[in-house]
Amino acid sequence: xxxxxxxxxxxxxxxxxxxxxxxxxxxxxxLITVLAAGEPRSIAQLTGGSRxxxxxxxxxxxxxxxxxxxxxxxSGRENRFAFDPAxxxxxxxxxxxxxxxxxxxxxxxxxxxxx
Amino acid sequence: xxxxxxxxxxxxxxxxxxxxxxxxxxxxxxLITVLAAGEPRSIAQLTGGSRxxxxxxxxxxxxxxxxxxxxxxxSGRENRFAFDPAxxxxxxxxxxxxxxxxxxxxxxxxxxxxx
DNA sequence: TCCTTACGCAACCCGTTGGTTGCATATCAG
DNA sequence: CTGATATGCAACCAACGGGTTGCGTAAGGA
Numbered sequence: 001x002x003x004x005x006x007x008x009x010x011x012x013x014x015x016x017x018x019x020x021x022x023x024x025x026x027x028x029x030x031l032i033t034v035l036a037a038g039e040p041r042s043i044a045q046l047t048g049g050s051r052x053x054x055x056x057x058x059x060x061x062x063x064x065x066x067x068x069x070x071x072x073x074x075s076g077r078e079n080r081f082a083f084d085p086a087x088x089x090x091x092x093x094x095x096x097x098x099x100x101x102x103x104x105x106x107x108x109x110x111x112x113x114x115x
Numbered sequence: 116x117x118x119x120x121x122x123x124x125x126x127x128x129x130x131x132x133x134x135x136x137x138x139x140x141x142x143x144x145x146l147i148t149v150l151a152a153g154e155p156r157s158i159a160q161l162t163g164g165s166r167x168x169x170x171x172x173x174x175x176x177x178x179x180x181x182x183x184x185x186x187x188x189x190s191g192r193e194n195r196f197a198f199d200p201a202x203x204x205x206x207x208x209x210x211x212x213x214x215x216x217x218x219x220x221x222x223x224x225x226x227x228x229x230x
Numbered sequence: 231t232c233c234t235t236a237c238g239c240a241a242c243c244c245g246t247t248g249g250t251t252g253c254a255t256a257t258c259a260g
Numbered sequence: 261c262t263g264a265t266a267t268g269c270a271a272c273c274a275a276c277g278g279g280t281t282g283c284g285t286a287a288g289g290a
Contacts, residue, residue, distance in 0.1 A: 015141070016138075016144060017138070017139050017140060017141045017144050018139070020135050020136070020138040020139035020144070021135070021136060021139025021140070022139075023131075023132070023135040023139075024132050024133070024135035024136025024137075024138075024139045025132055025136070025277095025278085026130070026132045027278090029131060029132050029135070032213065033213065033216075036213045036214070036216045036217045036220070037216045037217075037220065038220065039220065039224070042236075042237095043236070043237070044235080044236055044237085052278095052279075052280095053279070053280060053281080054236085054237085055238090055239095055279075055280070055281085056278070056279050056280075058237080058238080059277090059278075059279085060278085063277095074237095076236090076286095076287060076288075077235070077236050077237070077286065077287040077288070078235090078236055078237075078287090079236080079237070079238095083217055083220075085214050085217050088210050088213060088214050089214060091206075091210055092207060092210045092211065092214070095203050095204075095206055095207045095210070096207065098147065098148065098151045098203060099151070099200050099203050099204060099207070101151045101152045102151045102152075102198055102200050105151070105152065105153065105154065105198075109154070140247095140248085142248090157266075157267095158266070158267070159265080159266055159267085167248095167249075167250095168249070168250060168251080169266085169267085170249080170250070170251085170268090170269095171248070171249050171250075173267080173268080174247090174248075174249080175248085178247095189267095191256095191257060191258075191266090192256060192257040192258065192265070192266050192267070193257090193265090193266055193267075194266080194267065194268095231290100232289100232290090233288100233289090233290090234287105234288085234289085234290105235286105235287085235288075235289100236285105236286090236287085236288100237284100237285085237286080237287100238283105238284090238285085238286100239282105239283085239284085239285105240281105240282090240283090241280105241281090241282090242279105242280085242281085242282105243278105243279085243280080243281105244277100244278095244279095245276105245277090245278090246275105246276085246277075246278095247274105247275085247276075247277090248273105248274095248275085248276095249272105249273085249274090249275105250271105250272085250273080250274105251270105251271090251272085252269105252270090252271090253268105253269085253270090254267100254268085254269080254270105255266105255267080255268080255269100256265100256266085256267080256268100257264105257265080257266080257267100258263105258264085258265075258266100259262100259263090259264085259265100260261100260262090260263090260264105
């Protein structure tokens with residue numbers, strides 16, 4: 001699960017697809033929603049209220065962390081996770097760009113039809 | 116691959132997660148980019164230039180169609196696929212809402228610290 | 231110190247996915 | 261009509277993903 005290297009190139013290129021697929025899971029989407037709405041939370045806290053095992057939640061958090069949507073701050077014996085908004089803004093911009101392209105296409109077609 | 120029912124509830128609720136995961140694949144992301152930037156294209160057209168088999172591309176297009184990001188218009192012996200912008204706007208709004216929540220959190224924390 | 235809590239690691243299970251190939255069918259061109 | 265083109269369908273396969281369980285260990289509290 002890529003728990004390996006310290007991610008040397010800290011400002012490495014992040015693929016949009018990986019961020020999308022990180023959000024493409026109901027559980028992770030719920031986790032993001034919780035973390036974006038509240039303060040940093042420990043794994044145990046995030047597991048409570050879920051019917052899933054702690055390990056399952058932990059794996060999801062790692063996926064979110066690998067996607068850069070979240071970061072962890074170890075504190076004593078617990079590990080608190082906090083939301084990281086940068087990739088979200090990036091996605092927002094990407095989606096804006098895509099729909100803008102589509103608007104241009106529509107405009108071209110309209111101009112073509114109206115001759 | 117859910118090629119079954121005529122999707123009775125045509126305006127059915129679509130989960131964000133499914134749209135995200137539809138975009139969470141490099142190939143599908145590329146297809147969306149092409150379709151959002153140009154006119155509707157047939158499967159053969161979309162397959163040309165790719166090293167993948169036609170069937171692979173076809174399956175990806177069906178996934179995109181199930182997610183509502185694309186729709187197909189059969190025309191003669193070919194099947195043209197066109198971009199569908201609605202879900203993209205929906206995602207945009209969702210991301211905006213999430214980051215807005217986070218901004219509120221930051222504001223609360225700031226107020227708390229500055230007492 | 232002793233017990234409990236919060237983790238990380240590893241192995242394992244099984245359904246889903248991404249991809250391929252082969253074949254049948256409908257449409258278009260000559 | 262005949263051949264080529266554009267698809268759809270089905271079977272099959274390897275790899276990945278989401279989940280679970282068991283175990284070892286570090287940090288806190290009584």
